[in-house]
Amino acid sequence: MSDRDAGASARLRVLIAHNAYQLRGGEDSVVEAETALLRQQGHEVDLWIRHNDDVQGMSRLSLARQTLWSSDSVRLLRAHIACFQPDVIHVHNTLPLISPSVFWAAASEGVPVVQTLHNFRLLCPQATFLREGKVCEDCLGRRVPWPAVQHRCYRDSALQTGAVAAMVMLHEGLGTWQRKVTRYIALNEFCRQKFIEGGLPAERIDVKPNFVDQLRLPSWSDRCGGVYVGRLSVEKGVTTLIEAMRSLPARSVEVIGSGPLEAEVKSTAGEAWLGAKPLDEVLARLSRAAFLVLPSACYEGFPRTLVEAYACGVPVIASRHGSLKELVKEGRTGLLFEPGNAAALVECIRWAQLNPQAMLEMGKAARAEYEALYTPERNAMQLEGVYRRAMADLQGALLQGGVHAR
Structure with missing residues (x-):
């Protein structure tokens, strides 16, 4: 000291x-x-x-x-x-x-x-309370997180899951x-x-x-379309996004990111899949977007993408569970839908497309939230x-x- x-x-x-x-x-x-x-x-x-x-x-x-x-x-x-x-x-x-x-x-x-505590590793060896694409709390509160080992929750490996579980148990005991x-x-x-x-x-x-450090005031003109930013994986709800995009007009949502589901996203989104981009390009695209889609299947900690969207004056369409239900104020800074429900996501996106002025006002409220809480x-x-x-x-x-x- x-x-x-x-x-x-x-x-x-x-x-x-x-x-x-x-x-x-x-x-x-x-x-x-x-x-x-x-x-x-x-x-x-x-x-x-x-x-x-x-x-x-x-x-x-x-x-x-x-x-x-x-x-x-x-x-x-x-x-x-x-x-x-x-x-x-x-x-x-x-x-x-x-x-x-x-x-x-x-x-x-x-x-x-x-x-x-960036994730839930101390409570769930897989770290996100997710199994087979759905929220799972079977190990929460257990001294021995045996269900995670049985289901090979971490990297689809009983051995690796067991090692993480043993780490948590050892240090709980110590x-x-x-x-x-x-x-x-x-x-x-x-x-x-x-x-x-x-x-x-x-x-x-x-x-x-x-x-995020984004103190420059956003422009409120020429807002158009939605954007998804993040890892293209099951826990991020990308399977739900893919299903929703099949029912929407082309380029309703542009997709920025890479990951295991990249091929499926590219097949569905076509030119709307932009690949991984550096932060300055992500912020530039967000600054032109009418909304961000955050369809997470897992319990998120605090996705930086949400703060980036708020800083850029962009409302968020998010899954109604976990921290997202707390961070997105429905009807004020964004819209919420039932996690995994592609039809409900489509309904939210269509409402956003039909009500641009309402989404713009939500974007202004999102920016105010950023200035109050996330600078x-x-x-x-x-x-x-x-x-x-x-x-x-x-x-x-x-x-x-x-x-x-x-």
Whole structure:
């Protein structure tokens, strides 16, 4: 722990730890955005990344051991702590190379730890509460998530699912989640309540959403058509989108993204499939769109695409479940439909096409929502608040023998 009095200076020393994915996703983007934001606010940031590309060449046994407890990560984190002397450590993804062993390393060095709960991995080995294209909560609240192993929920592998389940069970038994993580960040109230239901301590879970830096006011003219942005996969509801597009006029919805269902999307959408695009092109297309389609089959955490749409003044047509039911205010910032119901999605899109003025007003409300809740400035204040609470919590807990007690 740094010898500086944390309360005497607004500047913090933050060590960010993240296990990057082989296919870059939303979590990687959040890590990058929050790192840049903290530096812009004058904080010192040390970014420690392990990458899943390093999994290649490892034996299954070695990878399973890393998933449960990584001695390499403990050594590397302690070296970063000794060199950087952080006030707080912010952990994002730990699977599989970093592992929850880093929480113990931080505790042994007396540094508070904040963990962002980007997905539901601690409650569901598959991480999204999805099985066979539908929401499944069979493992929620179970000490042994056996249904996930039986159904091979993670990567369609009983072995890999078992390794993830064993990791969660091991650290539940060791008290890692209860005693070695100082504070958690949930992305919205729906997610917070799920984690409380799953056994995490309610008093230590803060809500902080994702954000985007898009302060330029959008244009309200020449809005036309819908757009889908994201991974082309079952959990994102793309099968529902494909079915809906078959009943709609050509180019009613343009599709930006790539993934396992790419061939099916291309076959149905034709020229309306634009492939994967960089962020600046995504924002440019959103700024011309009348609505965003977010048909997720799974429980989302907090899709950055939704915040990007709100920032661009675009209302969202989304599945009526999970966090989306909380984040999209029906009739004010968008429309909701029953998840997996392609006919209901078609009905929403047709209504949007027939009522452009109403959608424009929803887009203005969406922009107002962004300005009130999802700007970089507001997010920086929330993040700093979580860090300072974690620092204060650790000081109190060390005195009382609670969190981080050895």
